[in-house]
Every structure is written in structure tokens, then in C-alpha cells.
Amino acid sequence: DTGVSQDPRHKITKRGQNVTFRCDPISEHNRLYWYRQTLGQGPEFLTYFQNEAQLEKSRLLSDRFSAERPKGSFSTLEIQRTEQGDSAMYLCASSLYNRLIENTGELFFGEGSRLTVL
């Protein structure tokens, strides 16, 4: 399977604990995005990377959230001191960006990591 993979698919944790999610993008894709989705809502942008550089981070994102993409391949999203309001589906997506050619901008999403904070 050469799609975007996310791990774990489900995580249940107690309030105050730290959690980390991993995303493996499509191998040739240089851009990687994190979105958060709650029930009945659309994906909410969190942050994105081009290669290993974090190019944008949502102003709504708490300092408890941090994301890395150290080698420009897989990425991790860590949530420290989790709160019940962090319960959501965390979606990762990747895309291939090349400014020299016309690009559809299509995001390829993984199936998400569902977080439940008790």
C-alpha cells in the first residue's frame, strides 16, 4: 500500500497525559499537512511542512501541540498535557508541490488517528 499511513488508528488516554501520532506520507510527496476533525465538522488546518521545514502553523493551535518532520519524510504530532477538548480525529495528508509545473494541489489523506481523552 503506497498511500498515507497513520499510527495509531485509535488512542485512548487520560487527561494530562502526552500522546504522539505518526504519519508516513506518500514517498515522493514533499508536503505534509496535519488537520483535526471533530464530529460533524470539516477538517481544521493545524500545520504543514515542505520537506523538513514547518511553513505554517495555525494561530489557533495551542502551545501544547508540536509537530516535526525531521528528515522530510515521516512526521509526528505530539500533544502534551491532553485535555478533553483535544478529543478528535487527527488527519494527515501529503501532496507533491512543484512550483515549476502546474499542480492540482490534491491532498492525499490518511485514515486518521482518533484520540479520546477521558
Next chain:
Amino acid sequence: GENVEQHPSTLSVQEGDSAVIKCTYSDSASNYFPWYKQELGKGPQLIIDIRSNVGEKKDQRIAVTLNKTAKHFSLHITETQPEDSAVYFCAASGSSSASKIIFGSGTRLSIRP
């Protein structure tokens, strides 16, 4: 920043009829408008997109229209089939390179047999 409004939130149509979902956006600089379909337990998947230099695009039973002046865009599905049942999201971005795609809140489409 960009804000995308989508309606209706739920839509039920008879199989074979057409479905229309409408969206508005706030940032006049947005020039790329994709539509994604999300099935239960899966991530969203692109079904069609349109850029601001065209007013309409069609792909088999799916068409999108864009009115830049009014900042409106719509998804039209004709001859609906049971497999069209899903949640549909419109989205907008400031460039076709997808630097940051902002999504609407979604429309749950149900096809009645």
C-alpha cells in the same frame, strides 16, 4: 483569513435525482476550490476541483461551478446512485499549490432507494 461556509448540512435525495451543494468563501484572493468526499472511517478524497480562471468543470456525473464575483461555488451531482452517499466538503485555497486548504463544515448526502 479564509472562511468557507457550506450548506445544506444534510441532504437527502431520491436515487436518480440531482444533488446540489453550495459554498461561499470570504477571501477574494482564493483561486483554487477542491471538493472532497469522505466515507465512513476514511480520510477525505478529492473528487473534483476548479481554478478561478474557469467558471465550470465537469467530470461524468459531477460538475462544479464558480462565481468569483459573488464568491460562490457549487457541486452538482446528477443521476445520483447509492454509492454517492457520503459527506462532501468544499474547500478553498489561496494558490493551486495547496499551501493551506480551508474546508467547509460538510454536507451529509443520503441517497434514498
